[in-house]
Amino acid sequence: MDVVSPELNSLLPDEIMDTEAIEEVPHSQSEPTHDTSVPMETDAPVTSESLNTCSNATPAERVQAATAAAAADSAPGSQSSITISASSTLFAIKPALATSTATTKTTDSLTGTTVSTSGTQKLTTPFAFSAANHQIILNKVASAQATEAAKAAAAPAQLIKQEGQKLLVTTIGKSGQPIVLQLPHTGGKPGVSQTSGDAKSPTPQFKVVTIGGRELKPVVGSAGNQVTTLQAQQLKTVQVTVVSVASPPSNTSQKSVALPVNVALGQQILAVQQSAPASPVKVATSQTPAQNIKPVQSVAVGGVGGSQFKTIIPLATQPNVQQIQVPGSRFHYVRLVTATTANAAGQPSAPNTSSVATGKPLVVNTGAVRMSVPVVQAQTMKQVAPKPLTSAPQVVTTTQTQQRLIMPATPLTQIQPNFTNLPPGTVLTSAPGGSNVGYAVVPAQYVTQLQQSQFVTLASSSSFPASSSVQTQAKLPYNGVSAAETTSRPRKPCNCTKSQCLKLYCDCFANGEFCNNCNCNNCFNNLEHETERLKAIKTCLDRNPEAFKPKIGKGKEGESDRRHSKGCNCKRSGCLKNYCECYEAKIMCSSICKCIGCKNFEESPERKTLMHLADAAEVRVQQQTAAKTKLSSQISDLLMRTTPIISSGGGRLPYTFVTKEVLEATCECLLEQAKRAEQTRQPQAEAERAILEEFGHCLMSIISSAGKAKTDCASINC
DNA sequence: GAGTTTGAAACT
DNA sequence: CAGTTTCAAACTC
Structure with missing residues (x-):
């Protein structure tokens, strides 16, 4: 209707x-989630006692003690204190959020009017x-x-x-x-x-x-x-x-x-x-x-x-x-x-x-x-x-x-x-x-x-997401480019040097935006130069009343009808480079263009070739991006996987027990071995051998502890 | 990154 | 309106 x-x-x-x-x-409001995170291995709260015990034990025992601490830390139910600490920040925010979003809502059944008096509001009337x-x-x-x-x-x-x-x-x-x-x-x-x-x-x-x-x-x-x-x-x-x-x-x-x-x-x-x-x-x-x-x-x-x-x-x-x-x-x-x-x-x-x-x-x-x-x-x-x-x-x-x-x-x-x-x-x-x-x-x-x-x-x-409607950047169509496109491609910073960003040369100014994080010099396109900016706007409008209108008009029947409002005037680019505003907007030149040697039309073989290349490149980029994302996700998952336990089916890999504390204990063991060799004035080769042997013992201890933790875990059905 | 090319914007 | 200059982005090396 x-x-x-x-x-x-x-x-x-x-x-x-x-x-x-x-x-x-x-x-955008990110509600603080409950602490579902699992402790990182490196965050394992190994007490100093654990390490000290190791110092009093044999080097291998020290490593084992540290490893056991790491293993125990990974047991279910035991949460990393660090993790809790981190998430507690979120929890601390929660009361404020809960208070801030307190809403008194009155809904009229007939009109559908919903009145919210504070916090989140929905008005449907x-x-x-x-x-x-x-x-x-x-x-x-x-x-x-x-x-x-x-x-x-x-x-x-x-x-x-x-x-x-x-x-x-x-x-x-x-x-x-x-x-x-x-x-x-x-x-x-x-x-x-x-x-x-x-x-x-x-x-x-x-x-x-x-x-x-x-x-x-x-x-x-x-x-x-x-x-x-x-x-x-x-x-x-x-x-x-x-x-x-x-x-x-x-x-x-x-x-x-x-x-x-x-x-x-x-x-x-x-x-x-x-x-x-x-x-x-x-x-x-x-x-x-x-x-x-x-x-x-x-x-x-x-x-x-x-x-x-x-x-x-x-x-x-x-x-x-x-x-x-x-x-x-x-x-x-x-x-x-x-x-x-x-x-x-x-x-x-x-x-x-x-x-x-x-x-x-x-x-x-x-x-x-x-x-x-x-x-x-x-x-x-x-x-x-x-x-x-x-x-x-x-x-x-x-x-x-x-x-x-x-x-x-x-x-x-x-x-x-x-x-x-x-x-x-x-x-x-x-x-x-x-x-x-x-x-x-x-x-x-x-x-x-x-x-x-x-x-x-x-x-x-207040630890509150500042997601105001007036604060966020535009994600709306511009120049015929979809919101998604504009979103995915944030505006480039300008590099104006002479125009003070107050002429249409400046993309920021032309787009009706303030310069923000640009590389421009002597920029007047900001709040500090309101007067100058206004003057510039007026000048532009005097010169061209449609100066701030999108150059790419939107077609009525889809994107194919989009066209440049004035047409391009390209002479040397064949309208197949981004110099051409039509090509840049991913549209074909139209009858109003005054370009010379235009190759940006439907049947143009050059254009088709270019498009194919562009498509192929885009596909490659997407594939690479997807691969990167997948790899990153896998790495992240691997790093975050602190409770692999039995339920994961595979069991915990020994290296995941190599926590900071385990490493420190191992190093202490190796240093201790080196000290002994020095005190006994062993030959260097002998000392190196002893240190390597000690290192082997440490590794064995780590592996052994990992296996033991796995067995223990299985025995208690964790 | 520097230099060149390009075409829109600005100017005359 | 046309020609020229200025400008900044796109492009090349």
Whole structure:
């Protein structure tokens, strides 16, 4: 069932629409596993007494004692203390995780709304469309309601007010009008409150907004139909990730705008991802005792974690941010909401409380399943600000400093690019008549850079995987390359020397990415040079409005239809080298190419030969990789196999008893033999012989101990 | 790793 | 728009 008309679908930006080839990223959260490891041989806790005993015994006895210690250590039930120690670190983490993922979930049986108040959240709610004003309201943000976090976590029947805010998402046509995410002040119905599980909660309104002179057919659906739609399509669980967008300390730069530290309710970040139900997305907010979470709300529109997004960051000091993660797009959009709007219904009664709105998934699925846009509806999640870090939800940031807006406000208003051309750093001005909210569109890396320090700090301190949706790199299709390809082939670092990485020569810049771990010199493609970067972006857009668009357009009927948007101009490479952008993108040249001597066409024998060679090489590489992996696995298995025992069928090889302690004992024996030979002033040849004999005795002892351990083990049926 | 080749981007 | 220059990646040795 189509939720959105094809007309609407066709108008939506490709970056939003392109949901194909989205790689499902497995849930990155690595739950600490119980200690199933077995002790390493070299970790065998051989006591000093064992070795000392050996010193008092004959050399062979010493070796035997050490070997016996190793053998005993391998017996079942006896775990290496080292192993336990190592795993205990994980266990130590567990309580924190358990606390952080504590989730209070309220599920409405009728609407399917699931409200999680902390920790991992799954939000599955129907959506609604409204045809009014040709607008899509992607999200209806529930008003915040002050409630203590601990209380919320403990009370399943959490009260949530849902009236109020609407997120208007305006599509953009080709007219160059900026996309506007507008959160009107009017939507709210203060005073109306309801529980999160109320199936008859105020229906979110969705409107389709036309831009660029093209009019969209409004899509209207009732709440019931919406539920049916969602169920029929078996939408994946919409999950919410709440991350506080803590920003670096506000500095003296004009580009930075300090956000209010003491923002109470409505401080939300919702990163709603469409992912497998089995991999719940984390919802986490964290606050230092003295400070509050930055009011940020983000909405992920489909997509998976690990995507790269653009972010729209308000230039004002609004307490909320709406973040939309778009599947297939490398961008996400974050919007700060004015305090007025954010607090339309549920006002922060306690400055130290943050809230998270429940979401309702909006599925904009048109025709050929081009777009699936789950949008969450606000749902209140409350959390007491002064909360110990260990009890904080999974993705945690603290706001120990004032927020710092990452985009300069002044020059931003000049940039109003096409939505589909939005380059990193683009700023969307506030809508006329709308709230006084400005938007800065930045790549996810921007957010990553912005948050990295805090995330890293806290994540590491809490031993928590910092797997935020806004932190991960893009795994989305780019230039026609599948997500898997882009994932397997990480972006190469650039080597720019003269362009300051602010021209399209720089692949990082051209791809809308910040330079990261590059080899460039005098790089301006970073947060420290926001102004210059913005200027460069504007210049590029002035020169070519589609400069930041993928060069390889995606065909409608498969990869074979992919083609270069401009065509290549190769003259000497025959379009069979990576100089050629078509060849590099693994596509054939098309009629729009202006290449000379092109050999990159379907029937080209040169191309076929090249492809065969390439395929053969790839097969070889794969085989080698597989062989390496297998060998590595075998070696690893061999090394890790510390309990071969009888159950393995073969028994334990003697060399596995050559532990560090056994070696040391053996060496002591040999040294002792050498000493004796020296004291008795034996000839060198005789001394060498005696030492070798001693070594033989040691080996025999080791082998004997191994065999004995095997027999003992068998006798006790271990 | 240095030098060369190549073609896109930038410039005029 | 065409010609030239600049630039960084691809390629070769």
